[in-house]
Amino acid sequence: MALRLKTDYLEGFLTKDEIKAGEAKAKAAFDRVEKDSAEKSQPVGWLRLPVNYDKEEFARIKAAAEKIKSMCDVFIVIGIGGSYLGARAAIEFVKSNNYNLLPKETPDIYFSGNSIDGDALHDLIEICKGKRICVNVISKSGTTTEPAIAFRVFRDILVKQYGEDGAKERIFVTTDKTPKPGTLKEFADLEGYETFVVPDDIGGRYSVLTAVGLLPIAVAGCDIDAMMKGAEKAMIETDSFDIENNDAVKYAVIRNLLHDKGKKSELFVTYVPALQYTAEWWKQLYGESEGKDNKGIYPTSVVYSTDLHSLGQYVQQGERILFETVLNVAKPKHEQLIPETENDVDGIGYIAGKSLHYVNEKAFLGTVYAHIKGGVPNIVMELDATDEENFGYLVYFFERACAISGYILGVNPFDQPGVEMYKKNMFALLGKPGYENHKI
Amino acid sequence: MALRLKTDYLEGFLTKDEIKAGEAKAKAAFDRVEKDSAEKSQPVGWLRLPVNYDKEEFARIKAAAEKIKSMCDVFIVIGIGGSYLGARAAIEFVKSNNYNLLPKETPDIYFSGNSIDGDALHDLIEICKGKRICVNVISKSGTTTEPAIAFRVFRDILVKQYGEDGAKERIFVTTDKTPKPGTLKEFADLEGYETFVVPDDIGGRYSVLTAVGLLPIAVAGCDIDAMMKGAEKAMIETDSFDIENNDAVKYAVIRNLLHDKGKKSELFVTYVPALQYTAEWWKQLYGESEGKDNKGIYPTSVVYSTDLHSLGQYVQQGERILFETVLNVAKPKHEQLIPETENDVDGIGYIAGKSLHYVNEKAFLGTVYAHIKGGVPNIVMELDATDEENFGYLVYFFERACAISGYILGVNPFDQPGVEMYKKNMFALLGKPGYENHKI
Numbered sequence: 001m002a003l004r005l006k007t008d009y010l011e012g013f014l015t016k017d018e019i020k021a022g023e024a025k026a027k028a029a030f031d032r033v034e035k036d037s038a039e040k041s042q043p044v045g046w047l048r049l050p051v052n053y054d055k056e057e058f059a060r061i062k063a064a065a066e067k068i069k070s071m072c073d074v075f076i077v078i079g080i081g082g083s084y085l086g087a088r089a090a091i092e093f094v095k096s097n098n099y100n101l102l103p104k105e106t107p108d109i110y111f112s113g114n115s116i117d118g119d120a121l122h123d124l125i126e127i128c129k130g131k132r133i134c135v136n137v138i139s140k141s142g143t144t145t146e147p148a149i150a151f152r153v154f155r156d157i158l159v160k161q162y163g164e165d166g167a168k169e170r171i172f173v174t175t176d177k178t179p180k181p182g183t184l185k186e187f188a189d190l191e192g193y194e195t196f197v198v199p200d201d202i203g204g205r206y207s208v209l210t211a212v213g214l215l216p217i218a219v220a221g222c223d224i225d226a227m228m229k230g231a232e233k234a235m236i237e238t239d240s241f242d243i244e245n246n247d248a249v250k251y252a253v254i255r256n257l258l259h260d261k262g263k264k265s266e267l268f269v270t271y272v273p274a275l276q277y278t279a280e281w282w283k284q285l286y287g288e289s290e291g292k293d294n295k296g297i298y299p300t301s302v303v304y305s306t307d308l309h310s311l312g313q314y315v316q317q318g319e320r321i322l323f324e325t326v327l328n329v330a331k332p333k334h335e336q337l338i339p340e341t342e343n344d345v346d347g348i349g350y351i352a353g354k355s356l357h358y359v360n361e362k363a364f365l366g367t368v369y370a371h372i373k374g375g376v377p378n379i380v381m382e383l384d385a386t387d388e389e390n391f392g393y394l395v396y397f398f399e400r401a402c403a404i405s406g407y408i409l410g411v412n413p414f415d416q417p418g419v420e421m422y423k424k425n426m427f428a429l430l431g432k433p434g435y436e437n438h439k440i
Numbered sequence: 441m442a443l444r445l446k447t448d449y450l451e452g453f454l455t456k457d458e459i460k461a462g463e464a465k466a467k468a469a470f471d472r473v474e475k476d477s478a479e480k481s482q483p484v485g486w487l488r489l490p491v492n493y494d495k496e497e498f499a500r501i502k503a504a505a506e507k508i509k510s511m512c513d514v515f516i517v518i519g520i521g522g523s524y525l526g527a528r529a530a531i532e533f534v535k536s537n538n539y540n541l542l543p544k545e546t547p548d549i550y551f552s553g554n555s556i557d558g559d560a561l562h563d564l565i566e567i568c569k570g571k572r573i574c575v576n577v578i579s580k581s582g583t584t585t586e587p588a589i590a591f592r593v594f595r596d597i598l599v600k601q602y603g604e605d606g607a608k609e610r611i612f613v614t615t616d617k618t619p620k621p622g623t624l625k626e627f628a629d630l631e632g633y634e635t636f637v638v639p640d641d642i643g644g645r646y647s648v649l650t651a652v653g654l655l656p657i658a659v660a661g662c663d664i665d666a667m668m669k670g671a672e673k674a675m676i677e678t679d680s681f682d683i684e685n686n687d688a689v690k691y692a693v694i695r696n697l698l699h700d701k702g703k704k705s706e707l708f709v710t711y712v713p714a715l716q717y718t719a720e721w722w723k724q725l726y727g728e729s730e731g732k733d734n735k736g737i738y739p740t741s742v743v744y745s746t747d748l749h750s751l752g753q754y755v756q757q758g759e760r761i762l763f764e765t766v767l768n769v770a771k772p773k774h775e776q777l778i779p780e781t782e783n784d785v786d787g788i789g790y791i792a793g794k795s796l797h798y799v800n801e802k803a804f805l806g807t808v809y810a811h812i813k814g815g816v817p818n819i820v821m822e823l824d825a826t827d828e829e830n831f832g833y834l835v836y837f838f839e840r841a842c843a844i845s846g847y848i849l850g851v852n853p854f855d856q857p858g859v860e861m862y863k864k865n866m867f868a869l870l871g872k873p874g875y876e877n878h879k880i
Contacts, residue, residue, distance in 0.1 A: 118796030336562045356558030
C-alpha cells in the first residue's frame with residue numbers, strides 16, 4: 001500500500017463500534033458505484049480507467065509531450081476547474097511548487113483561463129514575451145467563458161508570432177471526442193490542431209488521469225506510466241468491500257460519522273508546501289461531489305507548520321466544528337540538514353545535524369496530539385513519497401472514497417447543478433443572446 | 441474613502457434594525473480598544489501607527505531597500521506567521537502574484553523559514569545558485585524553530601559565498617528593540633548586521649506596516665510612503681464611532697450578527713488572483729484574534745471565478761453555514777481586451793472588444809445574486825484599486841474592525857494562547873532540554 005489510514009487519533013471521538021455500524025450504508029454505497037459502472041448510468045469511467053485507458057492516445061500524449069518539450073520555453077495550459085487543478089496538483093506534487101523558477105530541462109508551465117482577471121492575463125503575456133510558446137486548451141465544449149477568453153488571446157499571439165501554419169503546430173486541444181457542429185473539436189479538426197479526448201464518462205473533477213491532466217503532466221517531465229501504475233495499485237487495493245482492509249471505504253465512513261457529530265468542515269492538512277494544490281484538487285473533488293441539497297462537509301485546507309502560525313489558533317481553541325485529515329509524507333525527496341553553528345543564539349542547537357524531515361515529522365505528531373486534545377478529531381493518512389506512483393495512487397484513492405462518501409451522505413456525487421447558477425446571471429448581465437428573459 | 445461597504449446583499453438575512461441593535465455592544469468594543477491604547481494595557485500600537493511611526497527608522501528602511509536592490513538578484517525573507525504573510529500579501533497585491541517571474545528592475549523575493557519542509561528549502565537553495573543574495577530575518581526572539589532553521593542555512597550560504605565580512609553587509613535583521621542577553625538583537629549587534637524593530641506593542645498579525653513588512657515591501661519597489669498615507673486615511677475615517685459612517689464598525693457588527701445566526705464560517709472572496717495572499721493575511725488576522733474559548737468565526741477564502749469551478753457548488757447548494765465577504769476591486773491595473781475572431785466557435789463573440797475587467801465585474805455581480813438566492817449572505821466591499829495606498833487602507837481597516845469584532849464576540853483579540861501547544865509537544869518529541877517532563 002502506498003497509503004495507510006490510521007484511526008489511532010480518533011479515540012474519544014469515534015468508537016470502533018460506530019465505525020463498524022457504518023458498514024451497512026457503506027456497502028450499499030460501494031455497490032451503487034459498481035452498479036453505476038456496470039449500467040453506465042453515471043459518469044464513472046474513472047473506476048476502471050487505470051486498466052481501461054486508451055493506450056493509443058496515451059502513446060500520442062507521450063509523443064506530443066516530447067514535441068512540446070523540444071518546441072517551447074513556455075507551455076500555456078488553458079482550462080478551469082477539473083481542467084486545471086489536477087495537472088497543477090500533479091506537477092507541484094512530483095516536481096515542486098517552485099517548478100517554474102527552478103533550473104530544469106522542461107518548459108515553464110503556466111495555467112491560464114482559470115479566472116477572468118485581466119491583470120493576471122496581462123502579466124502572463126509579459127512573461128511570454130520573447131519566449132517560444134505552445135498552448136494546450138482543455139475544454140469539453142470549448143464555450144466556457146474563462147478558457148474561451150484565454151484561448152482567443154493566446155491563439156492571437158501564436159498566429160502573430162508564428163503565422164497560421166506555425167500556430168497549428170503549437171496548439172494542442174483536449175476536448176470532446178465527437179466533432180459536432182459548432183464545437184471546439186470541429187474547429188480543431190478544421191484548423192488541423194492535434195486533439196485529445198475529454199471522455200464523456202468521466203466528470204471534470206475525476207479527469208486528471210485522462211488526457212486532461214496527462215499531457216501537461218508529461219510535458220513537465222513526469223513519468224505518466226508510473227502514475228497510471230499507482231492508480232492501478234489503488235484500484236486493486238480498494239476493489240473489494242472490506243472495511244477492515246479497504247481504507248477508501250473506511251475514510252468515507254469515518255468522515256460521514258464525524259460530520260454527523262457536528263463537525264461541519266474537514267480541514268485537509270499537509271506539511272509539504274508542494275502539496276498545496278493537491279489540497280485544492282481534493283477540495284474540488286469533495287466540495288463539488290457532496291455540496292448539494294443543503295448537505296455536504298465543507299472542504300478547507302492548510303499547509304502546516306506555516307498555517308499553525310495563522311489558522312492554528314482557531315483550530316486549537318476556536319469553535320469545535322472541525323476535523324482534520326492529515327496527509328503525512330513518509331519520505332522526502334531530499335535530505336536537507338540543519339547546520340551546526342559556533343554559538344546557539346537561536347536555541348536550536350539541540351536539533352543541529354538532524355534533517356528537516358525529522359523535525360517536520362515531530363511537528364506533525366506534536367500537532368496531531370495538540371489538536372485531538374483540543375477537541376479536533378484527526379484522520380491521519382501516511383503516504384510513502386511524493387513521486388508519480390504515489391500521486392496516481394492518491395488520486396484514485398480519493399476518487400473512489402469520494403463516490404462512496406457521496407452516496408453514504410445521500411447525494412449524487414457525479415453532478416454539479418449549482419455551478420450553472422452564477423453563469424446564467426453573468427450571461428444575462430453581459431447581454432448574451434438567449435438570456436434576455438433570465439430573471440436575476 | 442478607498443473602501444466602501446455595501447449592505448444591499450444582506451436583505452432577507454439581516455434587518456436594518458438588527459444592525460442598529462448591534463450598536464451598543466459595538467460601542468463598548470470600540471471604546472475598549474481606545475482604552476487599551478490610552479492605558480497601554482494591550483498591544484494596540486497599530487492604532488496610531490499611521491501617524492506615530494518611527495520616521496528615522498522609516499528612512500533607514502528606504503535606504504536599506506535601495507542598498508538591497510543594488511546588491512542582489514534574490515532577496516530571501518525569513519519569517520513565519522505575521523512575519524511572513526503581510527509582506528507577501530502586499531507585494532502580490534501591488535505588483536503581481538507572478539512577481540518573481542515577471543521582467544523587472546527589482547530583486548526576486550522569496551519567503552523562507554515559514555515551514556519545516558526540507559524539499560522546499562532544497563528547491564530555494566537550487567534557485568539561489570549563481571545569484572547574488574541578501575537576507576532579511578524577521579523574528580522577535582530569534583528562537584522560533586522555522587525561521588531559526590532557515591537563517592542557519594542561509595547565513596551559512598552567505599558566509600561561504602561572501603566571507604564573514606561580506607555576509608555582514610547582506611544580512612538585515614528585524615527583531616526586538618532591546619539587546620537582552622542571548623537574543624537575536626544582541627547577536628546582530630555583535631556581528632554588525634543592520635537591525636530594524638519588531639515593536640513590543642504590536643502583535644505579529646498586526647505588524648505589516650512596521651519594519652516587519654515594510655522592508656521587503658520596499659525592496660519590491662513599492663511606495664511605502666503611499667502605503668502609510670492609505671493607512672492614515674483609514675485611521676481618520678474609522679476614528680469616530682458612528683455605525684452609519686464607520687464601515688469598520690459596521691463590518692464588525694454584521695459579521696458577528698451573521699455568526700449568531702448560525703453562519704459558522706466567513707468566506708473571503710476575491711476575483712483577483714493577486715489578492716490570494718491578502719486573503720491569507722486576513723485569515724491569520726481574524727482566525728488568530730477570534731478563534732479561542734471555543735468561539736470564533738472560521739475564516740476561509742477563495743479566488744473566484746477559479747473556485748466557482750471548485751468550491752462554488754458547495755457555496756451555492758451545500759450546508760447553509762457560510763457567509764461571504766467579497767472584496768471587489770473597482771479599477772484594474774491594466775485594460776486587457778477580449779480579441780475579435782473571424783468565427784465564433786467559442787460563443788463569446790458577444791463580449792469581443794470588451795475588457796476582461798468588465799466581464800469579471802459581471803461575474804462578481806452574477807455570483808453575488810446567485811449566492812444570496814442560494815442562502816448565503818454577502819457582505820460586499822468595494823476597493824478603489826490595487827495600489828499601495830489602497831493596500832495600506834485595507835490593512836488598517838481590517839485591523840481596526842478585527843479588534844472591535846473580537847471584543848464584540850467576547851474574546852481577547854490580541855493574544856494567541858493556543859499557538860504554543862503544538863510547539864510544546866514538538867519540543868518534547870525532539871528532546872529539547874527543559875521539556876523532559878512535558879506530557880503529551
